[in-house]
Each structure stands twice: as structure tokens, then as C-alpha cells.
Amino acid sequence: MRAVRRSHTMSMWPTDSGTSARMKRVRQVATGPELSVRMALRGIGMRFKSGNRTILGTPDLSNKRQRCLLFVHGCFWHGHPGCSRATIPTRNRAAWIRKVRSNQMRDRRVERTLRRQGYSVLVVWECETRASARLRLRLEAFVQRALKGTQRRPDLK
Numbered sequence: 001m002r003a004v005r006r007s008h009t010m011s012m013w014p015t016d017s018g019t020s021a022r023m024k025r026v027r028q029v030a031t032g033p034e035l036s037v038r039m040a041l042r043g044i045g046m047r048f049k050s051g052n053r054t055i056l057g058t059p060d061l062s063n064k065r066q067r068c069l070l071f072v073h074g075c076f077w078h079g080h081p082g083c084s085r086a087t088i089p090t091r092n093r094a095a096w097i098r099k100v101r102s103n104q105m106r107d108r109r110v111e112r113t114l115r116r117q118g119y120s121v122l123v124v125w126e127c128e129t130r131a132s133a134r135l136r137l138r139l140e141a142f143v144q145r146a147l148k149g150t151q152r153r154p155d156l157k
Ligand SMILES: [Zn+2]
Pocket: 075, 080, 083, 084, 085, 086, 125, 126, 127, 128
């Protein structure tokens, strides 16, 4: 939300190249699916930072202190199993399959490592960000579980 409002405000002002580069980055961060997740997280009692590069895999949303990470995956690029949005094009099919598979393998590796580091990790697929009531329930349950986890492991704080 914040990002959209900001880019709207900024568009009314003349900007230097540094600023427009920053604005571009801001827009990249605030994609539709991620915004939906942000909205669903409102009032959930945990603050999330966007795209934290200090954490492996640069999670879309993170609370480092509470060890709580959210990835919002595009269904096509991350190869959502059984999803209609993840249909591989017939042209250059083999190359697409290779690309998507290597993304899936990287995702799995990243998630495994993060969990070993004591993080709670939740993946939200792009196609799941529309059913907002259901998404919110899932996020609430995830945050509750993650909080219990960090309480059980005080060494992680
Ligand atoms: Zn999907």
C-alpha cells in the first residue's frame, strides 16, 4: 500500500535519475500478489519488511526478529504444481521446463536452508492471493505457529 501511494505522489514531481531509479525499484517490490498478501496481513500483529536482502533468497516479506518469512511465488516462474497458470508453452518446451525446474530446485534449497536456520517459511502462490479471506486465515495460523516456535527457541531471538 505504502509503495503505491508513494509512487503516485512522486509522479506529480519532477525527479532526477536517482529518484526515478528508486521509484522503479519501489514499483517492482509492490507487485499485485504481494500487495494482496500485505493487505491480508494488516492487523495481524506482526510487521513485515519487503525484500530483505540480508536473508537468503530475499523473502518478499520478512520479520527477522520473529524468524517469520513469506515468499509470494509467481505460479509460472516457480512452477506451481497442478496450477493452470503454470502451463508450459509448447514452443521451446524443453527449455521452459528446464528453467522452471531449476527455479523449483533453487526454491526448495533456499527453503530447506532457511528452516535449518530456524526460520518459519510460508510460500503463498500468486493464484492463492485472490481468495483473501482464506489467505488471511492461513497467514494468521502461520504467524501464530511462527511465534510459538520462536518462544520455544529463545536462543534464536
Ligand atoms: Zn498457482
